[in-house]
Amino acid sequence: MGKFLAGKVVVVTGAGRGIGRAVALACAAEGASVVVNDYGVAVDGRAPSGEVAAAVVKEITASGGDAVAVVDDVSTMAGGEHIVSTAVNTYGRIDGAVCVAGILRERMLFNMAEEEWDPVIATHLKGTFTVFRAAAAAMRKQGSGSLVGFTSGNHQGSVSQANYSAAKGGIISLVRSAALGLHRYGVTANCVAPVARTRMSAGVPTELTEIGEPEDVAPLVVYLLSGRAHDITGQVYTVAGPKIAVWAQPRELRSAYACDGPWTPERIADFLPRSVGVDPMPMLAQLEEMRRAAAANGRPNA
Template sequence: MGNFLADRVVAVTGAGRGIGRAIALAAAAEGARVVVNDHGVGIGGGEPTSAVADAVVREIEEAGGTAVAVADDIATMAGGQRLVDTAVTAFGRIDGAVCVAGILRERMLFNMTEEEWDPVVATHLKGTFTVFRAASAVMRRQGSGTLVGFTSGNHQGSVAQANYAAAKGGIISLVRSAALGLHKYGVTANAVAPVARTRMSAQVPVELTEIGEPEDVAAFVVYLLSERAREITGQVYTVAGPKIAVWAQPRELRAAYGDGPWTPERIADFLPGTVGTDPMPMLDRLAEMARAAASGQRPNA
């Protein structure tokens, strides 16, 4: 057992499998007391079960750590609140909340149904909000705490996962809002966009050229939860095996000013040569992927 997170209390959603499980185990191994949350539903649906969260708690305890399980659905306000209440009741505080839980419902935008949109946004985006909301109230009173949301490189856009991409983009904005609103209370908020071998990444229809293991991501999250990362907030990081990258903050790229009121005709003459556009690398990648698929190869991403 290490002591990188000694005396800290950490709650992790989606902790029954994959990256969430790796984070829960790594946090416990570094001295944290862990609340393991997993609703126990497969990435494509199914009936929930508490067995997966209970199994991770047993792993932690058998290794000499301390953990409790919560199987509530964090896509509900009550579920997010119960996760935090459990941490406070069992351990007296909450120092870190890590929101990994996620599901997929893949469909082209023009075919996507409400039943495919709602649960994805609810699990990823609302599920992050419910936990952040409950945890930040306690952390504000404590004067310290760390929130970690999980996003994806797909926040740039996705061909057949508009629901997932929209939710992941929303998580980035939620994290940045949390960082701004909670800074004066000593609370930090960051996002991680992992690329690791999991049940979810196995659904990706391209060959991921930069990919690691859940344990790579877990090590990074343990760092974010530690005192060593107290000055880091409002950031988005990618972890892909040996690679760690930070994403740019949103900012205006280019601006120009016209004289007089705008009309559609004036804009058509003015915009292309002055403000212009920002090239979309994903469009070029789509063309490369199409050529690879046409030649019978699995496209790289």
């Protein structure tokens, strides 16, 4: 057993499989008591089963660690509250909350139904909120704690996952808001954007040139939960195999002011393209390159 998280109590959602499981096992290996949460659903959020959470608890306890399973649905306020209260009632405190739980329901935007939008937003974005909200209340009283949300590179946008991308972008803003609001209470909030081979990444339509395993993501999460990261907050990190990267904070690139009267559509049309301009979308350029390559190979463009 390691000592990086000795004496700490950590909640991990979506901990029955993939990255969540790797994080839960790593936290336990570094000395933390772990609340293993997983509703046990399929990738699309259906067919819940509590067995996967219990299986991870068995792995942890078999290795000499301490863990309990909770099968609540993070998309409900009661579920988020129960996950956190289980940590406090069982171990007396909560030092870290890691929200990995997520589902996919892929569809092009013009075909996406409400039944495909709502559950994805509820699991990813609301599911992070429900746990963060309950954990933040406990951590504020303690005067310490760490929140870790999980986003994705797809927060930049996605061809067929508008629901997922919107949720992941929302998680980044939620984490930054938590970092600002909880800083004075000694609580940090950060985000991880993993690139790893999991059930959810198996159907990604584009080739991922940089990708790792779930176990590659866990060490960064352990670090962010530890006392060594007490001064790091409001950040978004990517982990892709051996690569760790930090994302830029949102900021203005260029600006302009109307000097002789108010802006009109005509003035903007003449002025904006040459003075303020645009910030190119890297993913749009990648899609165009893929279309050109498909055309060159005689394949029809989508």
